Amino acid sequence: MTDDHNEVQDNAAGRPVATDPRTDALIGNKLRAYFDKLLEEPVPDRILELLEQLAAKENQGKPGSEP
Amino acid sequence: MSTTSHDFTRSMMSAIPSLRAFAISLTGHADRADDLVQDTIMRAWAHAGSFQAGTNMKAWLFTILRNLFTSEYRKRRREVEDVDGEYANTLASPAEQEGHVSFNDLREALAKLPDDQREAVLLVGASGFSYEEAAEICGCAVGTIKSRVNRGRARLSLLMFGEPAQP
Numbered sequence: 001m002t003d004d005h006n007e008v009q010d011n012a013a014g015r016p017v018a019t020d021p022r023t024d025a026l027i028g029n030k031l032r033a034y035f036d037k038l039l040e041e042p043v044p045d046r047i048l049e050l051l052e053q054l055a056a057k058e059n060q061g062k063p064g065s066e067p
Numbered sequence: 068m069s070t071t072s073h074d075f076t077r078s079m080m081s082a083i084p085s086l087r088a089f090a091i092s093l094t095g096h097a098d099r100a101d102d103l104v105q106d107t108i109m110r111a112w113a114h115a116g117s118f119q120a121g122t123n124m125k126a127w128l129f130t131i132l133r134n135l136f137t138s139e140y141r142k143r144r145r146e147v148e149d150v151d152g153e154y155a156n157t158l159a160s161p162a163e164q165e166g167h168v169s170f171n172d173l174r175e176a177l178a179k180l181p182d183d184q185r186e187a188v189l190l191v192g193a194s195g196f197s198y199e200e201a202a203e204i205c206g207c208a209v210g211t212i213k214s215r216v217n218r219g220r221a222r223l224s225l226l227m228f229g230e231p232a233q234p
Contacts, residue, residue, distance in 0.1 A: 023224050027223050027224055027227075031189075033170075034173050037170060043083055
């Protein structure tokens with residue numbers, strides 16, 4: 001695990017990587033917009049059908065049994 | 068009829084959109100992401116007894132998905148050439164410009180991050196988990212997650228905006 005040793009020497013020059021708060025905020029906004037976009041994607045039928053099968057199974061007993 | 072009927076599955080259902088968004092971000096492929104989500108649902112169902120009602124179902128599912136991805140799916144790594152468009156074409160809605168940096172620019176930058184930094188940035192910066200929750204999901208120390216998020220964000224900044232900003 002190198003995380004504890006090189007966290008401030010990550011760029012090519014080996015100098016500390018630093019971002020200003022504005023850049024951090026911009027990156028944060030982009031990431032959330034990206035994720036929100038993916039959240040809007042419709043859940044595919046095969047996953048909905050699987051969940052429906054499991055819900056029906058759960059209605060008959062406990063989860064954990066074979067679907 | 069018991070009031071707990073359907074509760075486990077219903078609770079899973081509510082977490083599926085964000086679980087799937089995380090899977091797409093990790094794998095870079097909608098189809099592969101759906102395989103991963105499906106396997107996660109099956110594993111969660113099989114281990115339902117180990118889930119404590121009232122605790123965070125979303126974090127529990129993310130942990131299962133992340134472990135499946137780490138142990139199995141990472142072997143079938145994304146190929147570098149896939150970064151240009153194949154993934155975007157598998158989405159139902161087309162990628163659009165988002166301000167100065169396009170959706171695709173961010174996706175490509177994310178693809179260039181080391182796996183540990185990508186997952187940390189996605190969990191904390193995109194999925195809205197706390198550092199503590201993300202550490203739990205990844206099975207590492209909170210300080211390690213903070214370090215990965217910081218380095219991941221700095222690298223994203225470098226990839227998308229050129230030089231890292233001065234302190």
